[in-house]
Amino acid sequence: MRIAISATAPSMDAEVDPRFGRCQYFVIVDPQTMEFEALENSNVGAAAGAGISTGQMIANKGVGVVLTGNCGPNAYQTLSAAGLQVITGVAGRIRDAVEAYKAGRLQPDTQPSVAAHFGMGATPGMGTGMGGGMGRGMGMGRGMGRGMGMGRGVMPQAAPQATSPEQEIELLKSEAQMLGQQLSEIQRRIEELGKGK
Amino acid sequence: MTREQEVDFLRSQAEAIRGQLEQIDARMKELETEE
Numbered sequence: 001m002r003i004a005i006s007a008t009a010p011s012m013d014a015e016v017d018p019r020f021g022r023c024q025y026f027v028i029v030d031p032q033t034m035e036f037e038a039l040e041n042s043n044v045g046a047a048a049g050a051g052i053s054t055g056q057m058i059a060n061k062g063v064g065v066v067l068t069g070n071c072g073p074n075a076y077q078t079l080s081a082a083g084l085q086v087i088t089g090v091a092g093r094i095r096d097a098v099e100a101y102k103a104g105r106l107q108p109d110t111q112p113s114v115a116a117h118f119g120m121g122a123t124p125g126m127g128t129g130m131g132g133g134m135g136r137g138m139g140m141g142r143g144m145g146r147g148m149g150m151g152r153g154v155m156p157q158a159a160p161q162a163t164s165p166e167q168e169i170e171l172l173k174s175e176a177q178m179l180g181q182q183l184s185e186i187q188r189r190i191e192e193l194g195k196g197k
Numbered sequence: 198m199t200r201e202q203e204v205d206f207l208r209s210q211a212e213a214i215r216g217q218l219e220q221i222d223a224r225m226k227e228l229e230t231e232e
Contacts, residue, residue: 189207
């Protein structure tokens with residue numbers, strides 16, 4: 001059973017990329033032989049739907065396990081629906097992550113580790129605040145602060161909170177707009193699939 | 198993932214997003230009432 005690991009470079013000695021949907025590369029490793037192949041992630045700059053698209057790409061590669069830093073709800077659901085195990089909170093070199101997995105030191109997750117749109121910044125580590133709200137953080141550290149936070153990890157930056165009702169309304173409008181775009185993208189894909197593409 | 202699985206998944210995803218949009222709408226109404 002092969003393992004897919006989000007990576008910052010196409011190498012076993014690269015670091016684990018903390019993002020899943022918008023990571024730079026995937027290194028797919030056979031843990032028995034340590035043979036690997038590297039894939040460039042074409043969704044690295046995607047405006048929307050990166051988690052789903054990347055999840056589908058990895059599901060189609062015949063891997064059984066995904067190791068990554070963080071995984072949002074869209075990607076998590078895509079991978080789980082395809083029967084893949086997801087392990088988040090993984091950091092360090094790809095080679096070491098595989099060894100840790102082989103040694104049984106990494107355990108599968110039962111839920112996404114971050115809100116949707118995590119990691120939309122241009123570089124790893126940018127914009128990773130998630131706020132506390134319902135898994136609808138906007139990326140770029142704009143969590144809504146309405147309880148029921150999704151994640152378990154400690155984010156490197158604190159999420160700015162809306163300080164006034166007006167500000168929260170603006171954030172909610174932006175969030176609604178982004179979700180609307182995501183919904184359109186999903187509907188477009190459903191139509192494509194209905195036409196047999 | 199088969200085409201059917203993908204369609205099923207996308208439908209459930211769309212449903213979840215609609216639910217989120219409804220929650221946002223409800224929260225915006227709350228905030229507008231508070232103002």
